[in-house]
Amino acid sequence: MIRTSVAVLIVFWGVFFCSTQGSTQEVRRENPKKQLLQETQAELKLLREKLEEALQRIEKLERLRGMAHYRFPNQMELLGVSLPLQRRDLWERMDREFLFLVNDVPQVLLWMKRANRYFPLIEERIRLRGLPEDLKYVAIVESSLRPEARSSAGAVGIWQFMPTTGSLYQLEITNWVDLRQDPVLSTEAALSYLEYLYSKFGDWLLALAAYNAGEDRVRKEMARQEVSSFYDLMLPSETERYIFKIASAKVILSDPRAYGFELSPDELYESLKVELVEVELGGDLDLVSLGRACGMTYRALRNMNPQLRDSWLPKGKYRMYLPAGSGNCAKEFAGNKTLSTAPKPKPQPEAAKTQPPKQARAEPVVHKVQEKESLWDIARKYGVQVKSIQEWNKLSAQEKIRPGQRLVIYR
Known part of the structure; x- marks a missing residue:
């Protein structure tokens, strides 16, 4: 826009200068050369000043128009919860993450391209479970929707599972396969894990914080600080920024054109067929x-x-x-x-009812289920898989355990 305006002004300047050539010739015959030079210099100075003034106005208009791309809505929802952005400290935290992300043009364009490939399968499984659709943006922040993503800490896949957590959700790792990189299975596992965390905290923002920092870390800090709201909880910087990154990704990808991003259909990555x-x-x-x-x-x-x-x-x-x-x-x-x-994946397939391995039957442990304790808690305590506990005790995937119930654990 600026370049176009400059070109127009230069043409105007040239036309104006040429139109004065006739009168200049007359002045040249009537006036001394010195006077002619002074008048010409004065005209050029005036034109230069007007040109600079016009350019400054054009640049100001361009900046004002572009600023709209750097503002997020005053009212926002994430996971069905309204973000209290009227609190200045929260607005500033959101503003920081939004500005960083919206200014990373190549990354946002890649999000848009990859979302066409992976969002449909994620959205389908979210709907089957009746969970908030905004959970799909967690995968954006975790890995930018890259199945091959690998963190320095050892987290892998679209949902960045660590080996221990992945094993609790049957994401097998061998010399030949790493199921953390399976887009379908890792999505099922991530949704199960997030659903579990929500059942423990009763709050989606705390559940997301626990997904990032770990359940024990969040629970410990809540108890130590005597705080129950994510907004008032002091957590590691990465976790505090995590929620606002997810919210920013949602804002941008929900309406990319509003922030200057637009792709044609043939520029998107093909869906998984x-x-x-x-x-x-x-x-x-x-x-x-x-x-x-x-x-x-x-x-x-x-x-x-x-x-x-x-x-x-x-x-x-x-x-x-x-x-x-x-x-x-x-x-x-x-x-x-x-x-x-294979049949189409179901949100919670029923576990196969098989017997525990013979070598494990010698020393079974009987565990009494405590109040608010889940199969995931018990599996983590004994270092076994949830599926194994279900198999050993002939429990279906949908069957709930109750306080006082006794479960056999083979270690």
Whole structure:
């Protein structure tokens, strides 16, 4: 805009200067050269001053118009809760995170592109559980929707699970797979974990703080500071900023055009058009050959399956994502009758009722369920998986435990 205006003014200046050439020629014949030079310099000085004044006005207008991109709404909701931005300290915390994020143009554009790929599967599972849709923005702040994201602390995947927490939600880590990088399974696990934290704190903002800093850390600080509101709780800087980053991501991505971001549909990353296949292998499976047999490159296969860690899989059971309609191709290639297309994931699949391993039956521990204690609490206490406790005690995934109930734990 400024460059265009400058060009217009320069053209105007040139036309004006040329229009004075005729009169200048007459002055040249009648007046001394010195007087002519002085008059010409005076005219140029006047034009220069007017040009500078016009440029300053144009720049001011441009700044004022652009400032709208750096302001967030006065009233906002996150997870169904109105943020009290009338409190100046909270407004300043929100302002800081919003300005940092809205000014990071490449990052916001990548969010928009990746959201087209991953938000549909996240939103579907959120709806199935009846949870707030704003939870999808947690994945934005955690990993920028990158399944391959890995933190220096060892958190991995879209939802940044640490190994210990991931194991509690059946996100297996072996030499061949890391299910923390499976977009579907990690989303199911993250929603289960967030749902659990909400059941413990009764407040979504505290639940998010616990997701970031850890349940014990948040509970300890609440007790020590005698504070029950997230807004008044002193927590590590990363956690305090975490909530406002999520809120800022929601503001920007809910209406990107309002903040100067706009992409055409063909600039967005393609949605996941894959078929989930469960594989029970009787022997080793070469993934390079599998991809070739199904008409795709090994790179394409790995891109669809970020949870895979090697170019082959040994005997065992695995989940794989293949292009829609490729299930039969994989079945024929593997030559294994146990290869089958898996059903659509459910929010809470019922646990298989199997017996505990024989070597664990020798020394069972009987645990008496305490008030407000959950299976997740018990699993963490004994270092086992929730699914294992359900299997050992013939509990379905939906079945609730009650205070005083006795559970058998094998360690």
